[in-house]
Amino acid sequence: MRIDDRRAISREYFSRERLAEHHFRSFNAFLDRGMQEVVDEKATIETDIGDKEGEEPVYVELGDVRVVTPRVREADGSEELLYPQEARLRNITYAAPVFMEMRIIKGGEEEEEHVVDQTETKIGRMPIMVGSNKCNISGFTENELIDIGEDPADPGGYFCVNGSERVLMTSEDLAPNKILAEYDTKYGDEIQVAKTFSQRRGYRALVLCERTRNGILEVSFPSVSGSINFVTLVRALGLESDEEIVHRVSDDPEIVKFMLENLEAAEVQTTEEAIETLGKRVASGQGKNYQLKRANYVIDRYLLPHLHEDGVDEEEVRINKAYYLCRMAEACFELALGRRESDDKDHYANKRLKVSGDLMKDLFRTALNKLARDVKYQLERANMRNRQLSVSTVVRSDVLTERLEHPIATGNWVGGRSGVSQLVDRTDYMGVLSHLRRLRSPLSRSQPHFEARDLHATQWGRICPSETPEGPNCGLVKNFAQAMELSQNIEDEQELKHELASMGVSGIPGIESIEQTPADD
Amino acid sequence: MATSTQSCPECDGRLREGESETVCGECGLVVAEETIDHGPEWRSFADDETEKERTGAPLTRSRHDRGLTTEIGRSTRLKGRKRRRFARLRRQHNRSRIKSKAERNRVYAFGEIRRLVSALDLTDHVRDQSCILFESAQSEDLLRGRSIEGFTAAVVYATCRTTSVSRTLDEVVEAARASESELTAAYDALNRDLGLPTGPIDPAEYLPRFASRLDLPQAVERRADTLVDAARERGLISGRDPSGVAAGCLYLAARELECDLTQAQAAETAGVTPVTLRSTYQDLQE
Numbered sequence: 030m031r032i033d034d035r036r037a038i039s040r041e042y043f044s045r046e047r048l049a050e051h052h053f054r055s056f057n058a059f060l061d062r063g064m065q066e067v068v069d070e071k072a073t074i075e076t077d078i079g080d081k082e083g084e085e086p087v088y089v090e091l092g093d094v095r096v097v098t099p100r101v102r103e104a105d106g107s108e109e110l111l112y113p114q115e116a117r118l119r120n121i122t123y124a125a126p127v128f129m130e131m132r133i134i135k136g137g138e139e140e141e142e143h144v145v146d147q148t149e150t151k152i153g154r155m156p157i158m159v160g161s162n163k164c165n166i167s168g169f170t171e172n173e174l175i176d177i178g179e180d181p182a183d184p185g186g187y188f189c190v191n192g193s194e195r196v197l198m199t200s201e202d203l204a205p206n207k208i209l210a211e212y213d214t215k216y217g218d219e220i221q222v223a224k225t226f227s228q229r230r231g232y233r234a235l236v237l238c239e240r241t242r243n244g245i246l247e248v249s250f251p252s253v254s255g256s257i258n259f260v261t262l263v264r265a266l267g268l269e270s271d272e273e274i275v276h277r278v279s280d281d282p283e284i285v286k287f288m289l290e291n292l293e294a295a296e297v298q299t300t301e302e303a304i305e306t307l308g309k310r311v312a313s314g315q316g317k318n319y320q321l322k323r324a325n326y327v328i329d330r331y332l333l334p335h336l337h338e339d340g341v342d343e344e345e346v347r348i349n350k351a352y353y354l355c356r357m358a359e360a361c362f363e364l365a366l367g368r369r370e371s372d373d374k375d376h377y378a379n380k381r382l383k384v385s386g387d388l389m390k391d392l393f394r395t396a397l398n399k400l401a402r403d404v405k406y407q408l409e410r411a412n413m414r415n416r417q418l419s420v421s422t423v424v425r426s427d428v429l430t431e432r433l434e435h436p437i438a439t440g441n442w443v444g445g446r447s448g449v450s451q452l453v454d455r456t457d458y459m460g461v462l463s464h465l466r467r468l469r470s471p472l473s474r475s476q477p478h479f480e481a482r483d484l485h486a487t488q489w490g491r492i493c494p495s496e497t498p499e500g501p502n503c504g505l506v507k508n509f510a511q512a513m514e515l516s517q518n519i520e521d522e523q524e525l526k527h528e529l530a531s532m533g534v535s536g537i538p539g540i541e542s543i544e545q546t547p548a549d550d
Numbered sequence: 551m552a553t554s555t556q557s558c559p560e561c562d563g564r565l566r567e568g569e570s571e572t573v574c575g576e577c578g579l580v581v582a583e584e585t586i587d588h589g590p591e592w593r594s595f596a597d598d599e600t601e602k603e604r605t606g607a608p609l610t611r612s613r614h615d616r617g618l619t620t621e622i623g624r625s626t627r628l629k630g631r632k633r634r635r636f637a638r639l640r641r642q643h644n645r646s647r648i649k650s651k652a653e654r655n656r657v658y659a660f661g662e663i664r665r666l667v668s669a670l671d672l673t674d675h676v677r678d679q680s681c682i683l684f685e686s687a688q689s690e691d692l693l694r695g696r697s698i699e700g701f702t703a704a705v706v707y708a709t710c711r712t713t714s715v716s717r718t719l720d721e722v723v724e725a726a727r728a729s730e731s732e733l734t735a736a737y738d739a740l741n742r743d744l745g746l747p748t749g750p751i752d753p754a755e756y757l758p759r760f761a762s763r764l765d766l767p768q769a770v771e772r773r774a775d776t777l778v779d780a781a782r783e784r785g786l787i788s789g790r791d792p793s794g795v796a797a798g799c800l801y802l803a804a805r806e807l808e809c810d811l812t813q814a815q816a817a818e819t820a821g822v823t824p825v826t827l828r829s830t831y832q833d834l835q836e
Contacts, residue, residue, distance in 0.1 A: 102671045104715055106759035407665070410658070416699065416727045427668035 042511055049160065049186025049465045051199070051515040055386030056158045060096055062520065063390045064155075067397055068094045068129065070230050074401045078412050085136050087145070087418065089404060092130025095149070098165050099125045099157050112166060113159045113189055114178035120192030122434055124154035125163055131420045133408070146419045152400060153429025155393075156437055158385065159194075160185020186385075186465045187453050190438045194453040197385040197437070199468040200446075201507075203374060204381045205233070206335045210360040211371040218242040221364040223357035229334040231394050236333055238357035240365055244290050246358050252331040253311055259358060260295040265303035265328060266351035267344070277355040284362045338522075375480055377487035382468060382515065388442065388449060395443045396432035403428045446471070463496070466509040481505065556581075612664060612674075612681045614656045615647070652688060655698055659684050662702040662727070669725040670717060672710065680709045683740070692739045700732030701740075707733065708740055711748045716755040718793050720821045753787065754778045756796035760819050766800065766809060773803035777834060786833050793820040798830025 041047070068091050079086025101111040101121060116123040132147040157163050164185070166174060171181040187196040203209075205228035213222045223238040236250045238259065246259030260274065268274055275288045297303045308320030311327050329343060333350045363369045372379065407423040416422075436442050442449040448469075454460040472478050482504025484494055496508040509515075519525050526537050556565055563576025571583040610617040622640040648654045660681055667677040683705040687693065693701055703726035710717045723730045740746060754775055761771040777799040781787055787795055797820035804811035813831075817824040 103758065104673055105755065106671065106715070106717070107762035109762060410661075411727060414699070414727075421669070421725065422665075422727050425665045425668050427664075 039511065043462075048184045048462055051509075052158060052186035052197075052385050052465065053161055054515075054517060055384035056389065057162045057386070058517065058520075059386035059389050059393075060161070060163055063386060064094050064096070064127075064393060067390060067394050068092075070394075071397055071401060074404050076405050076408050076412075078409060079138065085138055085140060087133060087135045087408060087412065089408070089420075090132040090134055092132065093149075094130075094152075095128045096125050096155055096157075096163055097128070098163050099123050110165055112177045112179065113164070116189045117192055117194070122154070122156060122191055123159065123164075123189035124156045124430070124434070126151050127153050127155045127429070131424070133418050133420060133423075135418075148420045150420050150424050151426050152424055153396075153426045153433065155433060156188045156190055158186060158188055159183075182458070184462060184465060188437055188450070190434055193438070194455075195437050195440075195450040196453050196464055197388050197450050198448070199385075200383045200388075200449070201468050201470045202381050202383055204379050207379065208357055208360050209372040209374065209379065210364045210369065211374075212364070213239075215239075215241070221361045223360040223364075225333070225353075225357065227333045227335040229337060231391060232334055234331055234334055236357075238354065238361055240358075240361040244287060245294055246291055246361065248354060248357075250332050252327050255310075257307065257310060258294075258296055259354065260291055261297050261303050261306055262328075262332075263351045263354055264295075264297055264300055265307050265324070266347045266354070267300055268348065268351040268355075269300055274355070277352055279359045279362065281362075281368075283366055284359065287362050287365070288358075373485075375483070375485045377485065377491060384515070391443055392433060392436055396429050399432050400424075400429045463508060468492075468507050468509070470505040470507070472505055475501070478505075611678045611685075612660055614653055614660055619647075655693070656685065656688065659698050659702050662699065663706060666702060666706045666722070666725055670706070670721065672706070672715065676706070676709050676713060676715065679713065680705045683709055683744075686744060687740055690743055692736075692743055696736050696739065697728060697732050699726065699728035700736040702726070703728045703733045704736035704740055707737060708746050708748070711751065712746060714752070714755055716751045716792075718756070718821055750788065751792040752778075753781075753792040753795040753799065756793055756820070757800065760793075760796055760800055760816070763819050764800070764811060764815060766804060766811065767807075770800065770803045770807050770809050773807060774799040777803055781830065781834055784833075786830065790830065791822055791826055794822040794826035795830045796820060797822055797827045798834065801827060802831050802834055 046053075071091055073091065074089040076087050076089075078084060099111045099116075100108050101115070102108050111121070111123060113123055115121075128149050129152045130147075130149045133145040134142055135145045136142040160167060160183075166177070166179055169177075169179075174181045187194045189195075203226060205226045207225065209224045211222055211224070213220050220242060221240045225236045227234045227236055234251045237248065237256070239247050239249070239256065241247060247256035248259050248262050249256035263274055268277065271292050274292065275285055278284060278288050297306055304321060304324050307328070308317075308324035310324075312320045312323040315323070328347070328350070333353055336349050336353060337346055360369075364371060403425055404423050407425065408418060411418055411423060437450045440448045440450040451464070454464040470481060472481050484504075488494070488507075491510055491513050493508045493510050497504055498506055530537055557563065558565055558574035558577060558579055558581065560579050561574065561577045563574045565581055566573050566575045570585060572581045572585070573579070574581060613619070620643070622636060622643050624636075628636060648657060663680045663684065664677060667674075667680065680702075684701065687701060687705065703722050706726075707717065707719065707722045710722075719730060719733065723733060726733065728736075741748070757771055757774050757778065761774070774796075778787075778795065781795060781799065797816045801811060801813055801816045803809075804816075813824045813827055817827045820827070
């Protein structure tokens with residue numbers, strides 16, 4: 030490529046839209062879909078009204094959520110459009126009102142369910158990224174920008190809270206829902222472990238499958254202390270016969286040998302027995318019925334939550350969980366036999382970036398939960414004092430606003446992470462550009478982590494090989510390469526699965542695979 | 551060094567208060583030393599000009615305990631007997647937080663005031679003032695036989711009026727859990743027994759809100775403001791509903807500046823009838 034061609038490409042990459050584009054795309058996706066997804070996950074707010082005798086139960090149904098563009102509410106009560114420059118100068122927050130459809134529904138016990146009140150009400154204010162789709166300056170020409178006091182060269186991509194510009198630091202996390210096989214040591218012996226960070230709707234659970242020194246597989250997951258025998262768990266999930274378990278793990282003769290050892294040492298033979306054994310572990314000393322209930326709850330709730338999906342029945346999910354555990358077992362054995370290397374955590378294929386939209390989604394989820402708790406409290410209070418229940422008098426809009434603004438203003442994110450939002454580096458123009466394209470590894474900077482700090486071959490073309498700070502943060506804070514493209518998660522997983530099924534992938538849960546006729550037919 | 555009002559016991563000279571001691575300015579006698587500094591030790595590294603907080607939230611009048619709540623937290627490290635003990639302690643602590651019926655009422659009322667203030671988009675200052683007003687109403691024993699909801703709505707309405715950010719009764723009632731009669735009963739009691747420093751509402755206070763709700767340009771709002779002034783000079787304001795006057799002035803201003811606005815729209819926003827609006831409008835035109 031000729032040098033001036035390269036220069037032309039570089040110039041394109043450094044044009045206004047491209048520099049903070051990952052921030053815009055991520056935040057716009059959050060505004061367009063993410064917020065509604067979070068609301069749909071929540072769906073209803075249950076109350077304790079109706080626990081008393083002769084009282085009808087009440088709950089709230091959450092509907093469509095809508096964000097307008099940033100506005101400022103003056104003390105005299107008037108509301109006006111807000112531009113970023115005004116927010117900066119007046120030390121106010123560049124935030125847009127959020128509205129949500131809510132219905133209070135009463136009944137279900139004696140009388141029929143009926144809607145008491147239904148309105149779209151303001152639930153709070155969402156800080157808006159400067160330059161995003163909901164920003165008041167989006168689509169402005171250069172002269173219009175100058176007229177409202179905005180710098181046309183400003184890349185945007187940050188928030189404006191209490192007048193200070195805050196950028197959300199992209200963070201680099203280990204990819205969720207992937208099996209990672211690696212070596213570990215336990216009591217001085219080397220063991221093989223397959224790990225999965227299973228993630229669904231903000232809930233994250235680490236599932237471990239270990240092959241101990243005597244060759245027995247054990248699984249551990251949240252809510253169960255210690256570990257559970259692999260065969261017991263798989264049987265509890267409905268994979269019962271010896272043959273099927275072995276077949277699902279592998280057809281490799283050596284692995285089959287390992288599996289037979291495991292099956293011989295098995296504590297239980299049937300699904301019922303397995304669930305009983307599990308029940309003794311999760312609720313020891315409780316009644317038999319409660320133990321069974323608890324065991325079923327635990328495997329449906331805490332074990333591999335990412336395999337749950339809307340429109341797939343529990344039965345099928347359970348068997349899929351069993352299959353997934355078999356894959357983890359296979360990874361353990363393969364590692365033990367030296368058929369594969371341990372997975373490289375620093376490989377960029379095993380990394381995912383959390384950009385501003387993902388971070389805002391986490392924040393909005395907890396803020397909405399807080400709001401829901403407040404609505405519940407207000408409803409119960411209003412009901413106790415025999416007041417008319419209405420949507421507008423039970424929603425306190427400052428609850429959500431406070432929960433959204435405070436983390437951005439201080440950088441103390443949900444889940445105990447700190448330093449997530451930083452003051453935009455305005456030392457010079459290049460400083461801003463570099464700051465918007467920076468990413469941070471959540472690893473502690475006080476520990477050595479030599480491998481994590483090293484330049485990895487897979488960072489080629491993605492991460493700048495030379496721009497990293499000196500000192501404790503060296504190699505943990507990185508910067509995007511100039512021509513890096515950040516791909517986004519797909520909007521609709523169902524659509525992708527249908528596409529895969531039509532191409533001949535069979536066994537996808539919830540989708541009837543299409544019968545493929547052999548080519549020679 | 552500040553000079554104190556007291557004088558030196560030896561020579562009657564002026565005393566000077568320093569960092570840690572009080573010294574006579576004339577003879578150098580140390581009158582007091584190692585005094586306790588009751589002031590806050592400002593310690594904010596971020597921007598100490600605007601945020602002068604050391605740690606924790608500042609004291610606020612909008613909480614029954616001034617925001618100095620102590621909570622017994624939870625820990626996953628506690629197990630068994632100790633955990634149960636802390637659960638009991640927490641429960642007892644929560645019970646002992648509220649001492650009397652009056653305090654319980656205050657907790658509920660302050661929560662309600664906070665909700666109202668957030669629903670009406672008012673400032674924190676209004677919130678604090680409302681809470682103070684509620685407390686004084688409570689100490690004057692005005693609440694007996696009247697509803698707390700009515701009183702919370704009334705104190706917010708009253709504070710808005712005294713701090714010149716008036717809201718109409720309708721606006722407050724809409725956000726409140728009280729009916730209009732409850733509100734007026736409470737407001738009358740407040741006004742009678744506490745002597746609120748409220749005068750007649752200036753219609754100009756309503757203008758910006760109505761104008762933004764009607765989506766009128768700034769020019770119309772400014773013109774309406776001068777019209778209100780003109781009406782005041784001609785004595786058209788006294789004895790009239792201020793929201794009616796505000797709506798009338800806005801309507802006239804919109805007409806003069808050829809802006810689309812019907813009488814019905816303006817009247818509806820202000821919560822008055824078009825007849826009320828017209829009376830101001832016609833008088834102003836003369």
